[in-house]
Amino acid sequence: MFTPEDDLALIRTAAAEAGRIALGFWKREPEVWWKGSSPVSEADFAADAHLRRVLLAARPHYGWISEETAAQPAGAGEQRFFVVDPIDGTRAFLRGETTWCISVAVIGAGRPIAGVLDAPALGEVFGATADGAATLNDQPIAVSAFERKRKLLLSMPDSMRRRLEDARGGEIDFAANVPSLAYRLAMVASGRLDxxxxxxxxxxxxxxxxxxxxxxxxxxxxxxxGQPHLYNPAPERHGVLVAGAQGAVRRLLDYGLEAA
Incomplete structure (x- = not known):
């Protein structure tokens, strides 16, 4: 059985190379296709192909879930599987912005046990295991020291912002939206957002x-x-989720999400 630290080392190395592959297409007008209203580029496919090849070669019995390729079940008796977004924030990537990242996690027993977010255009690598500290470029990070008496600093899609602004605007400072949800979560983890x-x-x-x-x-x-999200081997969409420092999450849940 591989440890979470073993898996983190593997996915961190694989994500770094996927980031280098993606940078080869960044600001170079890669070919783009559309999945409904969502773009996908040749950079997404190239990064995904690398991740699938390297990760499943190293862990052939793990399952596989990716935004860009068909799911593959885990081998007999194996519970772990990879969950991959080869470029989270493709729209930002295609606009030449920097806030996109390679997102790779290993799931075990319904929860992530190792995860990495590699943002190569920013030179930032976030990582964690289920029994270790969260880090940014190998330095420990922590969420904001949120106090209920001050305004929340939040970032979210404009459609959600408008509804929440109408209902609770006096209690919130809104930062610019970050299209990459994965990177937005990293900003919360590192205390840049509440x-x-x-x-x-x-x-x-x-x-x-x-x-x-x-x-x-x-x-x-x-x-x-208020319950954590559980992951299963079938790709799954979910309802509205709340992310933040402990106090921020409590306040957002108190809103009842009627504005979401």
Whole structure:
């Protein structure tokens, strides 16, 4: 049995190379296709192909879930599986912005046990295991020391922001939206934001690595009922989720999410 630290070392190395592959397409007008209203580029496919090849060669019995390729079940008797978004924030990537990342997690018994977010255009690598500290470039990170008497600093999609602004605008400072949900969770984990709301219909690959990194940094990602999200080997969309420092999550849950 590989330890979470073993798995973190593997996915960190694989994500770093996937980031280098993606940088080869960044700001170079890669070919783009559309999945409904969502773009996917040749950079996404190239990074995904690398991750699938390297990770399943090293852990052939693990399962596989990715935004860009078909799911593969785990081998007999194996509970662990990879959850991968080869480029989270493709829209930002295609606009030449820096806030996109490679997101890779290993799930065991329904929860992430190792996770990495590699943002190569920013030179930032976030990582965590289920029994270790969350780090940014190998230095420990922690969520904000949130106090209920001050305003929340949040980032979220504009549609959610407008509704929350109408209902609770006097209690919130809104930072600019960050299209990459994974990187937004990393910003919360590193104390740059107090929290964020995750819109319904996001997928497990958008949140798995960030969920663990946030948890190990002292924060939480929870459902509207306050319970953690559980991951299973079938790709799954979910309802509205709340992420943040402990106090921020409590206040957002108190809002009842009627504005989400």
């Amino acid at each position: 929290g964020t709301l995750v819109g319904a219909r996001a997928n497990d690959w958008d949140i798995a690595a960030g969920d663990l990194i946030l948890e190990r940094a002292g924060g939480r990602l929870v459902r509207a009922d």
